[in-house]
Amino acid sequence: MTTRIIGTGRCLPETVVTNDYLSTIMDTSDEWISSRTGIKERRIVKNETTASMSAEAARQAMEDAGVTAEEIDLIIVGTLTGDYITPSTACEVQAAIGAVNAMAFDVNAACTGFIVALNTAHLYIQAGIYRTALVIGAETLSKIMDWNDRSTCVLFGDGAGAAIVRSNEKGIMSFVQGADGAKGLSLACKDRANNNPLVQNPKDLNYTAMNGQEVYKFAVTKVPECIHQVLEDANLTTDDIKYFILHQANIRIINSVAKRLKVSEDKFPISLDHCGNVSAASVPILLDEVNKNGLLQKGDKIVISGFGGGLTWGADIIEW
Numbered sequence: 310m311t312t313r314i315i316g317t318g319r320c321l322p323e324t325v326v327t328n329d330y331l332s333t334i335m336d337t338s339d340e341w342i343s344s345r346t347g348i349k350e351r352r353i354v355k356n357e358t359t360a361s362m363s364a365e366a367a368r369q370a371m372e373d374a375g376v377t378a379e380e381i382d383l384i385i386v387g388t389l390t391g392d393y394i395t396p397s398t399a400c401e402v403q404a405a406i407g408a409v410n411a412m413a414f415d416v417n418a419a420c421t422g423f424i425v426a427l428n429t430a431h432l433y434i435q436a437g438i439y440r441t442a443l444v445i446g447a448e449t450l451s452k453i454m455d456w457n458d459r460s461t462c463v464l465f466g467d468g469a470g471a472a473i474v475r476s477n478e479k480g481i482m483s484f485v486q487g488a489d490g491a492k493g494l495s496l497a498c499k500d501r502a503n504n505n506p507l508v509q510n511p512k513d514l515n516y517t518a519m520n521g522q523e524v525y526k527f528a529v530t531k532v533p534e535c536i537h538q539v540l541e542d543a544n545l546t547t548d549d550i551k552y553f554i555l556h557q558a559n560i561r562i563i564n565s566v567a568k569r570l571k572v573s574e575d576k577f578p579i580s581l582d583h584c585g586n587v588s589a590a591s592v593p594i595l596l597d598e599v600n601k602n603g604l605l606q607k608g609d610k611i612v613i614s615g616f617g618g619g620l621t622w623g624a625d626i627i628e629w
Contacts, residue, residue, distance in 0.1 A: 312431040312442075313480030314627065316374025316473040317597040320365035321584065322352040328463070337459045347560025351466030351585030353451045358392050360401035362469035363447040366593070367406050373600075374473035376441060378406045381473075383442035384413040385430055387422025387589040389498075389618070390449045391415060398447060408443070419496070420556050420617025421486065422446050422589030424625060427474065427613075428484050434476050445471045446589035453498050455516035464559075465517075466585030470593025479628045482610070483543040485535050486623035495523040496618040528562045528616050533569040535624045536612055543626045547572045549610055550626070552599060556615040557581035557591040578604075588617065605629045 327350045328339035343349055354362075363386055371378065386399040393401075399413035418425040423446030430442035447469035454462040474480070498517040502510035532555065540546060547570055555563055557580050567574045580595040587594060592613050599605060607629060614624040 310435065310476050310478060311480040311482070312434045312474050313477035314472045314629070315475050316370045316372070316376065317471065317593065317600045318366040318369025318371070318373060319468065319470045319594045319597040320362040320369070321468045321594070322354045322357045322362070324353055324355050325350050326353045331463055335457065335459045337463060342463050346464060347579070347581055348464065348585050349582045352468055354449055354467045357467070359388055359390055359447050359449045359469070360392050360398050360405065362467070363398055363402045363445045363471070364405035366445060366447070366469040366471035367402055367443055370443065370471040370473045371406070376473050378408040379410055380441050381408040381411045381443050383430055383433060383439040384408060384411045384445070385426040385442065386415045386445040386447055387418060387426040388415055388447045389417050389419050389422065389588065390453060402443070402445065411443070412439070418589070418621045419619050420558065420588045420591070421615035421619065421621040421623045423470070423592045424613065424615040424623035425486060425621070427472070427625065428486060428623065430474055431481050431484070434474070441473065441475045443471060443473055445469060446591070446593045448588045448590045450588055453517050458516070460521065461517055461519050464586045466587050468584060468587045468590045468594055470590050470597055472593055472596065482626040482628055483539040484623065484625040485538045485542070486621070487535070488619050488621045490619065492523065492527065492620045493618070495520040495527070495620060524617070525559070525562060527620055528558065529565040529569065531622045532566045532614055532616050535622055536570060536614060539612065539624045539626045545610065545626065550576065550612050551609040552604070552611045553577050554592060554595050554599065554611055554613045556617060557584060557595060558586050558617065589615070
């Protein structure tokens with residue numbers, strides 16, 4: 310037995326922020342952003358929260374799967390931007406959807422967060438501990454951006470994606486995940502400083518900082534490598550894969566991965582043009598778009614892959 314995705318959902322904030330709008334508040338332009346990243350617009354929260362978007366994506370996934378809240382016995386949310394340090398976003402979702410029988414917790418693997426959450430649920434299910442899990446990737450990245458730093462803030466957006474997974478004979482065929490903490494500060498956002506009776510620190514806000522070149526070099530090398538690894542483990546080739554659903558960081562990264570795999574770019578669906586980089590939410594949002602657009606048939610094989618902060622990476626082969 311393995312773990313099968315039986316339903317998907319997504320939630321994006323109502324407010325669309327275009328490149329043209331950003332050009333009115335900082336020194337940038339649509340041409341500068343889109344030519345370098347492939348991003349035309351992104352969604353940014355006003356009243357939505359990481360938990361509220363997660364809960365809505367969860368409801369859609371439950372409806373798609375035909376699963377009630379009471380049937381869910383595990384909720385894992387991949388996020389680095391929860392609404393609280395505690396309680397976890399997963400516990401907020403549990404309360405919001407009424408999943409009274411579920412264990413709930415978050416994982417933080419940044420842009421690989423949904424992949425790690427999915428694999429964690431898969432291992433629980435394989436062990437026979439749980440049967441039906443809700444896996445979510447969700448971010449409110451806009452709150453940790455320096456909106457005066459045009460090299461970073463223009464890349465990111467907010468949103469959530471979800472999947473219901475259940476024990477089944479078909480589903481996850483192979484997965485790999487890894488980390489390289491030595492390069493972790495290439496993409497980082499520092500938490501609050503120590504502030505206690507022994508150590509006094511000003512309460513300055515910290516924002517996301519990124520070494521774009523370092524992250525790019527990491528991604529275009531590690532992503533093809535881990536995809537080749539899961540293909541080999543599953544005794545498959547790229548010809549067997551219908552779609553490669555990658556973390557939506559930058560169109561140049563995705564095109565470079567396609568080239569290194571010697572696979573047509575047509576096999577790489579895109580959502581970053583209208584969502585931006587949504588970190589842990591990007592893979593499940595794109596997966597739901599592909600699913601709801603009727604592009605997947607039973608038996609299709611797909612690769613999903615996340616990569617980013619940590620630095621972390623992961624890939625799964627899934628039979629739909």
